[in-house]
Amino acid sequence: xxxxxxALDWGTTRARAFLISETGEVLERRIADRGIQSVPAGGYPxxxxxxxxxxxxxxxxxxxxLAGMVGxxxxxxxxxxxxxxxSPAEIAAAAIQVALDAGTTATILPGLSCDDxxxxxxxxxxTLIVGLGLSDGIACLPGxxxxxxxxxxxxxxxxxxxxxxxxxxxLRNDSILxxxxxxxxxxxxxxxxxxxxxxxxxxxxxxxTAFAARTEVLAGRMAGGAVGPxxxxxxxxxxxxxxxxxxxxxxxxxxxxxxxxxxxxGAGLQARGHAIQLVTPEAAFVAGxxxxxxxxxx
Amino acid sequence: xxxxxxALDWGTTRARAFLISETGEVLERRIADRGIQSVPAGGYPxxxxxxxxxxxxxxxxxxxxLAGMVGxxxxxxxxxxxxxxxSPAEIAAAAIQVALDAGTTATILPGLSCDDxxxxxxxxxxTLIVGLGLSDGIACLPGxxxxxxxxxxxxxxxxxxxxxxxxxxxLRNDSILxxxxxxxxxxxxxxxxxxxxxxxxxxxxxxxTAFAARTEVLAGRMAGGAVGPxxxxxxxxxxxxxxxxxxxxxxxxxxxxxxxxxxxxGAGLQARGHAIQLVTPEAAFVAGxxxxxxxxxx
Numbered sequence: 394x395x396x397x398x399x400a401l402d403w404g405t406t407r408a409r410a411f412l413i414s415e416t417g418e419v420l421e422r423r424i425a426d427r428g429i430q431s432v433p434a435g436g437y438p439x440x441x442x443x444x445x446x447x448x449x450x451x452x453x454x455x456x457x458x459l460a461g462m463v464g465x466x467x468x469x470x471x472x473x474x475x476x477x478x479x480s481p482a483e484i485a486a487a488a489i490q491v492a493l494d495a496g497t498t499a500t501i502l503p504g505l506s507c508d509d510x511x512x513x514x515x516x517x518x519x520t521l522i523v524g525l526g527l528s529d530g531i532a533c534l535p536g537x538x539x540x541x542x543x544x545x546x547x548x549x550x551x552x553x554x555x556x557x558x559x560x561x562x563x564l565r566n567d568s569i570l571x572x573x574x575x576x577x578x579x580x581x582x583x584x585x586x587x588x589x590x591x592x593x594x595x596x597x598x599x600x601x602t603a604f605a606a607r608t609e610v611l612a613g614r615m616a617g618g619a620v621g622p623x624x625x626x627x628x629x630x631x632x633x634x635x636x637x638x639x640x641x642x643x644x645x646x647x648x649x650x651x652x653x654x655x656x657x658x659g660a661g662l663q664a665r666g667h668a669i670q671l672v673t674p675e676a677a678f679v680a681g682x683x684x685x686x687x688x689x690x691x
Numbered sequence: 692x693x694x695x696x697x698a699l700d701w702g703t704t705r706a707r708a709f710l711i712s713e714t715g716e717v718l719e720r721r722i723a724d725r726g727i728q729s730v731p732a733g734g735y736p737x738x739x740x741x742x743x744x745x746x747x748x749x750x751x752x753x754x755x756x757l758a759g760m761v762g763x764x765x766x767x768x769x770x771x772x773x774x775x776x777x778s779p780a781e782i783a784a785a786a787i788q789v790a791l792d793a794g795t796t797a798t799i800l801p802g803l804s805c806d807d808x809x810x811x812x813x814x815x816x817x818t819l820i821v822g823l824g825l826s827d828g829i830a831c832l833p834g835x836x837x838x839x840x841x842x843x844x845x846x847x848x849x850x851x852x853x854x855x856x857x858x859x860x861x862l863r864n865d866s867i868l869x870x871x872x873x874x875x876x877x878x879x880x881x882x883x884x885x886x887x888x889x890x891x892x893x894x895x896x897x898x899x900t901a902f903a904a905r906t907e908v909l910a911g912r913m914a915g916g917a918v919g920p921x922x923x924x925x926x927x928x929x930x931x932x933x934x935x936x937x938x939x940x941x942x943x944x945x946x947x948x949x950x951x952x953x954x955x956x957g958a959g960l961q962a963r964g965h966a967i968q969l970v971t972p973e974a975a976f977v978a979g980x981x982x983x984x985x986x987x988x989x
Binding site for chain 1: 804808809810811812836837851852853854855857858861862865866867890893894895896897898899900901902903906907909910912926929930932933934936937
C-alpha cells in the first residue's frame with residue numbers, strides 16, 4: 394500500500410530532501426548545506442524540520458526515510474553496516490526507527506560493508522545502487538570517494554571505494570602542480586582530457602604520470618589551463634583501470650552521475666571501451682528509497 | 692691534474708656545500724636552508740660566500756662547481772637541459788661559467804631532459820647518477836619527486852620522476868586520512884609497512900588502496916599509528932611497480948638514499964625481489980661532481 398514518501402539523502406556536508414508521491418513523482422526537492430557536520434548532538438529533529446517540515450505539512454501521512462551519514466556514529470543514531478552480499482530486503486531489515494516528534498517516527502537506513510580482501514564501507518550509495526533495479530551488473534558512483542559495486546542475483550555482492558575526487562583536489566589545488574594550473578579554455582579542457590586519458594594507460598602509473606603535468610607545461614608543450622583537465626582525466630582513467638581489475642570488463646557500466654562528472658566519467662569509460670547506462674543520482678535515489686521503503690518491516 | 696674542489700648541490704630549499712681534496716676526501720661539509728628560493732636576484736655571489744667563503748680561504752686554488760636548481764630559470768643563470776642519452780662528457784660540455792668575483796669563475800652544471808613518451812627533467816640528480824660510475828644499471832633516487840634512471844654504455848639513457856614524497860605528504864597531512872593518523876609506535880610502523888607493501892600489490896590501484904587506511908582504522912582492524920607507515924609503504928610499492936613497468940626487472944637497483952628513505956625503499960625493493968646496492972647521496976654527489984669536474988672543457 395504505497396504512501397507518499399519524504400526521503401532525505403543526508404550526507405556529511407549536504408542534505409537532499411525529496412517529497413515523493415505514491416506513484417514515484419518528485420513533488421518537491423531541496424538541497425541544503427545542512428550535512429551532519431553542521432548538526433549539533435540532539436539537533437536532528439530541528440534540522441529535519443528545517444529541511445522538510447513543509448513537506449510534512451503538504452503530506453501529513455507520508456513515511457519518512459533517511460539515508461546516508463545521518464545513520465553513522467557521528468549522525469542522528471548509528472545504524473549498523475549490513476555485510477555484503479546484501480539484498481534490498483536485507484538492507485531494509487536493518488533500518489532503525491527514531492522518534493521525530495509526538496507520535497511520528499522516521500526510519501534511518503543502514504550502510505553496507507564489504508570485506509573483499511580490504512574492508513570497505515558505504516552509507517547512502519547503497520540506496521542509489523538499489524535504485525538501479527539491477528539483477529546483475531556493475532555500478533559506478535563518481536565523487537570525492539567514488540564507489541564501484543557489483544550486483545549479482547539482485548544482491549550487492551561487493552564494492553570498492555576510490556579517493557579520486559579528493560586526490561584530484563589535493564593535486565590540483567595543493568601540490569606543486571597547482572602553481573602551473575590556470576583556468577582552462579575550452580581548447581585546454583579538450584587537450585588536457587585527451588592527454589590525461591592517454592597518460593592513464595602509461596606504464597609508470599599515477600605517481601609518474603601526475604608529475605608529467607608539470608614537465609609538459611614547463612617544456613611549453615601543454616598549456617597551464619590543461620593541467621586540471623589532464624589530472625581529472627588521468628585520475629578517472631586510473632580509477633576505471635583499478636575497477637576493471639577488481640570487477641572485470643565487458644559488462645555495461647551503470648554510471649550514476651550528472652553534470653561534469655557524467656561527462657568526465659562517460660568519456661573515460663568510453664575511451665576504455667565500456668558500454669554505459671547513465672542514471673542521474675536523483676533518479677537512482679528516488680527509485681532506491683522507494684524500493685527500500687516498500688521492503689521495510691511493517 | 693686534480694685540484695681541490697668546492698662543490699655545491701644547490702637545490703630549491705637547501706644547499707649542501709663540500710670542500711673535497713684532490714684525492715676525493717670530504718674535508719668540510721655544510722648543509723644550510725639557503726636554497727635558491729631564499730636567494731634574491733643578483734644575490735648569488737653573496738649567498739655563495741655565506742655557504743662556502745671559508746672553504747675558499749682554506750683552498751684558494753680550488754675549482755668551484757655548482758649543481759642543481761641553481762642552474763634553473765629561477766636560479767643564478769639558466770644552464771640548458773642536456774637531452775638523454777647523455778654521457779658524463781656530454782653533461783660537462785654543457786656546463787656554463789659565472790663570475791664569482793674579480794678573476795674567479797664558478798661552473799654551473801646543466802640538467803638533463805628525457806623525452807620517452809612523456810617529457811621529464813632533472814637538475815642535480817644527474818650528478819649523483821654519474822657518481823654511481825655505472826656502465827649499465829638502474830638507479831633509484833627517492834625523494835619528494837623521486838627519480839629512476841637507466842644507464843647503458845656509460846650514458847644516462849632515460850629517466851622518470853615519481854611524485855611519491857609529495858603525495859605521501861598530501862595524503863598523510865591534508866586528506867581525510869590525516870584525521871585518523873597518529874604518531875606510530877614501533878609496532879604500528881612494522882604493521883603499517885607490512886600492510887602497505889601488501890596493498891601495493893592489490894588490483895584496485897593507489898586510489899582504492901589509499902582509502903583502505905581509513906576503513907581499516909574505522910573498523911578497528913588497524914591502529915591510527917599505522918596510517919602513516921601504511922601510506923608510505925603503499926606509495927613506495929606503487930613507485931617501484933611503476934618503475935619496473937618502465938625499466939624492467941632483474942637488474943640490481945642502485946639505491947641512492949640514507950636514513951628513513953634508505954630503510955623504506957630498501958624494504959620495498961626487497962619485498963619485490965630486487966637486489967640492491969645502497970649508496971649515500973653524499974658519496975654519489977662527491978663522486979659525480981669530481982667526475983664531471985674532470986670532464987669539464989679546459
